[in-house]
Amino acid sequence: MLLNIRAARRLTGDFHILELDWPAGMAEPQAGQFVMVRTREGTDPLWRRPLGVHDVRRIRGVVVLSLLFQVVGPTTRDLSGLAPGAKLDLLGPHGRGFRLDAAEHWLVSGGRGLAPLFYVARILHRTGVPCRAFLGGRSAEHILRARELERLGCRVEIATDDGSLGRRGLVTALVERALERIAERRRAGVMILACGPHGMLKAVAGIAAAKGVAARVSVDPLMACGRGLCLGCTVPGREGYRLACQHGPVFDVRDLNWNAE
Amino acid sequence: MTPDLKVRIAALELPNPVMLASGTCGYGLEMVPHGNIAGIGAVVVKGLSLLPSKGNPPPRIVETPSGMLNSIGLENIGLEAFLADKLPKLRRIGARVIVNFYGSCRDDYRELAARLDGVEGVVALEMNISCPNVERGGVLIGQEPEEVHKAVSAVRGATKLPLLVKLTPNVTDIRVTARAAADAGADALTLINTLQGMAVDVETRRPALARIVGGLSGPAIRPVAVRMVYQVRQALAIPIIGCGGIWTARDALEFLIAGATAVQLGTVNFTHPDRWVDVLSGIEGYLARHKLERVTDLIGSLES
Numbered sequence: 001m002l003l004n005i006r007a008a009r010r011l012t013g014d015f016h017i018l019e020l021d022w023p024a025g026m027a028e029p030q031a032g033q034f035v036m037v038r039t040r041e042g043t044d045p046l047w048r049r050p051l052g053v054h055d056v057r058r059i060r061g062v063v064v065l066s067l068l069f070q071v072v073g074p075t076t077r078d079l080s081g082l083a084p085g086a087k088l089d090l091l092g093p094h095g096r097g098f099r100l101d102a103a104e105h106w107l108v109s110g111g112r113g114l115a116p117l118f119y120v121a122r123i124l125h126r127t128g129v130p131c132r133a134f135l136g137g138r139s140a141e142h143i144l145r146a147r148e149l150e151r152l153g154c155r156v157e158i159a160t161d162d163g164s165l166g167r168r169g170l171v172t173a174l175v176e177r178a179l180e181r182i183a184e185r186r187r188a189g190v191m192i193l194a195c196g197p198h199g200m201l202k203a204v205a206g207i208a209a210a211k212g213v214a215a216r217v218s219v220d221p222l223m224a225c226g227r228g229l230c231l232g233c234t235v236p237g238r239e240g241y242r243l244a245c246q247h248g249p250v251f252d253v254r255d256l257n258w259n260a261e
Numbered sequence: 262m263t264p265d266l267k268v269r270i271a272a273l274e275l276p277n278p279v280m281l282a283s284g285t286c287g288y289g290l291e292m293v294p295h296g297n298i299a300g301i302g303a304v305v306v307k308g309l310s311l312l313p314s315k316g317n318p319p320p321r322i323v324e325t326p327s328g329m330l331n332s333i334g335l336e337n338i339g340l341e342a343f344l345a346d347k348l349p350k351l352r353r354i355g356a357r358v359i360v361n362f363y364g365s366c367r368d369d370y371r372e373l374a375a376r377l378d379g380v381e382g383v384v385a386l387e388m389n390i391s392c393p394n395v396e397r398g399g400v401l402i403g404q405e406p407e408e409v410h411k412a413v414s415a416v417r418g419a420t421k422l423p424l425l426v427k428l429t430p431n432v433t434d435i436r437v438t439a440r441a442a443a444d445a446g447a448d449a450l451t452l453i454n455t456l457q458g459m460a461v462d463v464e465t466r467r468p469a470l471a472r473i474v475g476g477l478s479g480p481a482i483r484p485v486a487v488r489m490v491y492q493v494r495q496a497l498a499i500p501i502i503g504c505g506g507i508w509t510a511r512d513a514l515e516f517l518i519a520g521a522t523a524v525q526l527g528t529v530n531f532t533h534p535d536r537w538v539d540v541l542s543g544i545e546g547y548l549a550r551h552k553l554e555r556v557t558d559l560i561g562s563l564e565s
Binding site: 038043044045046047048091221222224225227228229230231232233234235236240241260 | 284285286287291292307315316318319320321322323324325326327328329331333336479480508528530531532534
């Protein structure tokens, strides 16, 4: 389907946001789901690209879907050039999203991994459930939407590889320290929701296991179809392979095999 | 006047010549949100084995110029689960189902064919002796003319259903294996399965696929597929189903003109799940524009 672009803006560096009018009557995108987009006619690139549901708002009765992306290739470069009034060819929403059923949620992102987590903060803000955000990135430019998250009631902590914003080091170290600072009883009510590079997700899985907290991650393998046709986006599960597009992209860390090569 | 799109492949009569290729449309039901699948000539479901198969380790796919490499490894739910969970739904919808199947040895092939023979709702079988991504069976059978003959003969003896044999392009002369399959009793040939290929991540110096070599599909292979359809058409009388990189109605017409009786859409389904609708209307429009009453007037009509 073709969606109307309502707004387009650059956040910092290579990071951009597009806002699209979601068609009335279509199933509303859920937090953690994704859409498949394409920007060119022809066969290069061949596949659509998956983008996480970044935000959903209702503006004067219209459902508005936001997509956050980093320019990394031809499709995202095209997306960064789209202006309000243009159309975007999109399929979805696909996949199983986040279930938000804990007493408090801690969002952990690496760079553009914030994309599917932001909408979680908005939902939790609406429902009054406590939410913290731990944002990691290479440098200050890779730390996205920290102020908006604070406005949504999140306590935000930041770590960068070069120390240009927040603490120098890994975001997972912040999470680990924060967990150590709360009482064990409170830990039982914490749900970590994470999205970012594989190494970060693996570290989150390790911390969750060590500290006895629950964690779910959104994974991002290469995808051709996004809806169970090609069976290409497999990730190693505890028991056999799992399809990111159908069984995920959100998985409980205990359901994935973190030692698979 | 609306052109007549009906085609006949041995005993198999189809309302139109457009099928969805095995491995690109799930078990057919995955395509339901994108259109009335009863309107498709036939749906060729994901290759089935006797027992469920978990397929190959990831990464399994990578994008290449106008194409993609895959090494799925024939992951599937197995024959029993298909018959119990998928086929009844496909029947209710009214889809024409062709079951693609594969085994690791000749006995597997024969048993699968025997168990599918006479199953209500299956209009034909497509025998896969061309998958490049499995250790046994697959392309290892499909590259040897004698093995092709033996395997197809075994399956022919086990089923009365129309039998399609899907051949691999990874051979020196496609006409040799095509003839072997035809002589052994195949009713039609599906040309082509994927071409073996490979891609390297130069930063990590690792192969892009876990199994290193995979199968190339998509528009990049279309000229190879058209050539093979043409060559087999020139050499043999057996009906051909053309497959390989069809992206538009124009591409499908290319295959029909080169000698295919029907076509299969494959990789395009990943990007455009409803493309079969456009391909059908595009063929119809072409026939009208060229004042042809029947699509069969077009088949093998290459001027040379």
